[in-house]
Amino acid sequence: MADHLCILIHGLWGKPKHLKNLATSLQAEYPQDKLHVLVTKSNSNSFTYDGIELGGERTANEVEEEIKKLEEGGNKITKISIVGYSLGGLVARYVVGLLYSKGYFDRIKPVNFTTFATPHLGVRSPLLGPHNYLWNVLGARTLSTSGRQLFTVDSFRDTGRPLLTILADPNSVFIRGLAQFKHRTLYSNIVNDRSVVYYTSCITYKDPFVNIDAVDLQPLAGYDGVLLRPDEPVRPKPRVPLGFWARVRSTGWSTLTAVPLYLLLAVLIPVGSMLFLINSGYQTIRSAQRVRLHESGGANFGIERYRSNPLLEEAQNLEERVFDRLNANQGQDYLPTPPSEDEERFSKSEHSGSKFKGQEKFPTLALTSDQFYMIEGLDGVGFTKYPVHISKVRHTHAAIIVRTNRWGFDEGKVVVGHWVKHFEV
Template sequence: MADHLCILIHGLWGNPKHLKNLAAALQAEYADDKLHVLVTKSNSNNFTYDGIELGGERTTNEIEEEIKRLEKDGNRITKISVVGYSLGGLVARYVIGLLYSKGYFDRIQPVNFTTFATPHLGVRTPLLGPHNYLWNVLGARTLSTSGRQLFTVDSFRDTGRPLLTVLADPNSVFIRGLAMFKHRTLYSNIVNDRSVVYYTSCITYKDPFVDLDAVELQPLPGYEGVLLRPDEPVRPKSRVPLGFWPRVRATGWSTLTAVPFYLLLAVLIPVGSMLFLINSGIQSIRSAQRVRLHESGGAAFGIERYRANPLLEEAQQLEERVFERLNSNQGQDYLPTPPSEDEERFTKFEHSGGQFKGQEKFPTLALTSDQFYMIEGLDSVGFTKYPVHISKVRHTHAAIVVRTNRWGFGEGKIVVGHWVKHFEV
C-alpha cells in the first residue's frame, strides 16, 4: 500500500480543476500503491481572499482529515510532499509550519516541496516615488486580507511585521519545517507572467530577462529550450548600438507600460475597472465576515489546534529579532541599482547564496528591505530554481501548470514532465 501523500494547493481565485493536469501527470507516473494525491479544495475560489493564515489553517485541517481517512483504511503515511501553485505556494509554506509545529514531521518524512509561479517575495512592483504608492499601496486594498499580505502592508499577529517576512524568518517554524524537506524546487516564468513576475517567483533581486534581445539564454539540455539551467540560465550579450525602432520601443513604449495599473485601467477601460473595484469591495466585505467568523470560533473546525503556544510564542518574539536583523543590514546593501548604468551613486546589493552564476552583471531591483530579508531567509534553506521560458502563449502563469487543456500550453507539459521525472517517491 502507498505510504506517500502528495498535497497540491491551488492559487488565488483557484480551485482543484486548475491542478488536474498536475495530479494526472503524477498519477500516470506513479500507481496508487506508490502515491496518494490530494488536491485540496477547502480554500477554493473567493475563499482565497481570506488570507494565507486562514487558508493555511483550512488546508492543514483538510490534510489532517485525509491522513486520518487513509490510516483508517490501512494506509500508514510515512512520507509527505507539498506542491503549491501561485498563492498556493505561500499557503503551502504556512501549512508546513503548522505541520512541523504539531509534530507531524517526527513521524512523517518530508520529501518534495515544489512551487510553480509562486510570489515568494510578495507582489510589490519594484518601483520608487509616486508609482510605488499608486500600485503597491492602493493595489493592496483590492484583495482583502490576501492583498495586504501579498503587498506586505499587513501585520501578522503581535509581531508588527508582514506575514511574508515572518514566513522567511530563519528561526520560525515555517523555515525549520521547510528545511526538513529532502528536495526544494521552484519553477519560475521569465516572461509574460502577468500575475507573478520572475524576481518574486525565483526568489532573487535580479531580473536579467527584461530584455531578451540583450542576453543569451542557456537552455537545460533535453527540454526544448523551455527550461533553463538553474546554475547559469543566462549570459549578457555584448552591447551593440540600437537601431531606430528598437530605440522607440525602448523609450516610448516602456514609458507607456510604466503607467501604474490602476491609472491605465481608469483611462483605457473605465467600465472594466469599475466592475473590478466593485467586485473587489464586495468580496473584501464577505472575506472580512468569514475571517471574523473563523476567529470567533465559528469555523467548521477548532482553530485553536493551529494556534498552539509554540507558534504564538515565536510570533511574539519575531518583531524584535526581525527589526534587529533588518536594522543591522541597512545602508547601501538595500539601495536599488539605478535604471541607467551611467548612474553610479548606488552600490550593488552583495549576496552569495541561492543566485545564479554571473548574476552580479545585472542591475539590482528596487526591492524593499523586507524583500531582501525574505531572499536571505529562503536562500538559507536552499532551492533548486528552474527559470521557465514559455514563448508560444502570453498567459504563461496558467501555462506553467497546464491549468487548462488549451492550445499552446504544450510547453507547460514539458515543465510538468520535468517535475514528475524528478519527483522522488
Template sequence: MEYNGGGPEADHLCVLVHGLWGNPSHMKSVAKALRAEHPADKLYLLVAKRNTGSFTYDGIERGGERVCLEIEEELEAIKRKGGKITKLSVVGYSLGGLVARYAVGLLGAKGVLDEVEPMNFTTFASPHLGVRSPLRGWHNHVWNVLGARTLSMSGRQLFTIDDFRGTGKPLLAILADPNSIFMSSLARFKRRTLYTNIVNDRSAVYYTTGIAKADPYTNMDRIKANYVEGYEDVILDPQNPISPRTPKMSPATFASVKESSLWYIRNAPIALFLVVFIPVGIVGFLVNSVFQNFFSSRRIKLHEKGLAGIQVENYRVPIMIKELREAVEDVYENINSSQHQEFLAPSDDDDDAELDERERRTLTLERRQSHPQWPTLALAPEQFDMIRSLDKLGWRKYPVWIHKHRHSHAAIIVRTEKPSFSEGHVVMKHWLKEEFLV
C-alpha cells in the same frame, strides 16, 4: 477531481494547493502528470479544495489552517481504510505556495511531520517575497497601496503591509524567520524546488517567484539563454541560465521591426477598444473588491470564532521556536504587470533620509553587493531579509521561459488545456523526471 485518492498500498501522499481566485481544476494538469508517472498504488493524491474561489481572499494563515486540516483529515481517512502514509510531498501554485508554507509549519508544530517523511516541497510561480512592486518614493502610493487593499487580508499580506499577530512584522517576514516553525518545518523536506517564469508573468514577476534581488531578464535581447539538456527552449540551466550578448541589427531584425509595426497597425481597433474597456474593467474590479472584502471580513470573523468548521485554537500554535474568478483576475494582472521595476541607485540620500538606521544599513549593503550588469532591485529591507533566510534552505531554482503564450503564470502549470500552454507540459516533465522524489 478524478485524480484524487490512491490505492491502499500507496505510502506517499502528495498535496496540491491552487492559487488566488483558484479552484481544484487549476491543478488538474499537475495531478494528471503525477498520476501518469506514478500509479495509484504508489502515490496518493490530495487536491486541496477548502480555499476555492473567493475564500483565497481570507489570508494566508487561514488558508494554511484549512489546508492543514484537509491533510490531517485525509491522513486519518487513509488510516481508517487500512492504509498507512509514510511520506509527504506538498506542491503549491502561485498564492498556494505561501499557503502551503504556512500549512507545513502547522504540520511541523502539531507533530504530523514526525509521523511521515517530508519528501518534496515544490512551488510554481509562487510570490515568496510578496507582490509589492520594487518602487520607491511616491510610486508606492499608486499600486502598492491600492493593490494591497483590493484583496482583503490576502492583499495586505501579499503587499507586506500587515502586522501579523502583533509581532510588528508582516506575515511573509515571519514565514521566512529562521526561528519560526515555518522555516524549521520547511527545512525538513528532502528537496525544495521552485519554478519561476522569467517573462510575461502578470501576477508574480521573476524576483519574487525566483527569490532573487536582481532581474537579469528585463531585456531578453541582451542575453543568450542556456537551457537544460533535453528541455531546450523552456527550462534554463539553474547553474548558468544566461550569457550576455550584444544585439545586432541584422536584416532579419529589420524585418522583425517592420512586422512589429504592421502588427500594431492591424491591431489598432483592438487597442482602441481596450482604451475604452480597461477603465470599465478597473471600475468593475474595484466594485467587486469592495464586495469581496466585505464577505471576506465576515468569513474571517466566523473563522476566528470557530464557526467555519475549524477549531481555531488547534491551529494557533506558537509560531516562533524560541517561544514554543477570471475577469477580476485579468484586470488585477493587467494593472500589476503595468508597474515598472526600479533599482537601487549608487546613492539615494534624499530617499534614505526617511528610513530608520536598520533600513539604511540594509540598503547600503545591497548597493555594495549589486551586480554591475544586473543592478539590485529596490526591494524593502524585510524582502532582502527573506531572500537571505530562504536561500539558506538550499532551493533548487529553475527559470522557465514560456514563448507561446503571454500569460505564462497560467501556462507554467497548464492551467487549462490548450495548444499555446503546451510548454507547461515540458515543465511538468522536468519536475517529475528530474526533481520529484518518490
C-alpha cells in the same frame, strides 16, 4: 498500498480543477499503489481572499483529515510532499509550519516541496517615489486580507511584522519545517507572467530578463529551451549598434502598430477596473465576515489546534485579468548606485540560492528591506530554482502548470514533465 501522500494547493481565485494536469501527470507516472494525491478544495474561489493564515489552517485541517482517513483504511502514511501553485505556494509554506509544529514530521518524512509561479516575496512592484505608494499601498486594499499580506502592509497577529517576513524568519516553525524536506524546488516564469513576476517567484533581487533581446538564454539540455539552467540561466550579449530598420522597428513602427491595442485598452481597462473594484469591495466584506466567524470558533474545526503557543512564540520572534493587467503595467525600478546597505550585504553573502553565474552584471531591483530579509531567510534554507521560458502564449502564469488544455500550453507540459521526472517517491 501507497505510503506517500502528495498535497496539491491551488492559487488565488483558484479551484481544484486548475491542478488537474499536475495531478494526472503525477498519477500517470506513479500509480495509486505508490503515491496518493490530494488536491485540496477547502480554500477555493473567493475563500482565497481570506488570507494565507486562514487558508493555511483550512488546508492543514484538510490534510490531517486525509491522513486520518487513509490510516483508518489501512494506509500508513510515512512520507509527505507538498506542492503549491501561485498563492498556493505561500499557503503551502504556512501548512508546513503548522504540520511541523504539531509533530507530524517526527513520524512522516517530508520529501518534496515544490512551488510553481509563487510570489514568495509578495507582489509589490519594485517602484520608487509616488508610484510606489499608488500601486503598492492602495493596490493592497483590493484583495482583502490576502491583498494586504501579498503587498506586505499587514501586521501578523499584531507583531508589527508582515506575515511573509514571519514565514521567512530562520527561527520560525515555517523555515524549520521547510528545512526538513529532502528536496525544495521552484519553477519561475521569466516573461509574460502578469500575476507573479520573475524576481518574486524565483526569490531574487535581480531580473536579467527585463530586456530578453539583450541576453543569451542558457537552456537546460533536453527540455526544448523551455527550462533554463539553474546555475547560469542567462549571459549578457555584447552590445551591437542597431541598423536603420532595426531602429525603426524598435521605435516608431512598433508604437504605430500598437495604437489599436492602446485604444482598445483605453476603453476596456476603465470598465474592467470599475467592475473589479466593485466586486473587490463586495468580496472584502464577505471575506471579513468569514474571518470573524473563523476567529470566533465558527469554523468546521477547532482553530485553537493551529493557534498554539509555539507558533505564537515564533511569530513574536474579470477579476484575475484586470488585476494582472494593472500589475503588468507597473514596470520595475532599480536601486541607485553606489549600492545600498542591503545590496552591499547581499553581494558579500554566501547564499548561493539567490545567485547565478554572472548575476552581478545586472542591476538590483528596488526591493524593500522586508523583501531582502525574505530572500536571505529563504535562500538560507535553500531552493533549486528553474527559470521557465514559455514563448508561445502571453498568459504564462496559467501555462506553467497547464491550467487548462488549450493551444500554446504545450510548453507547460515540458515543465510539468521535468517536475514529475524529478519527483522522488
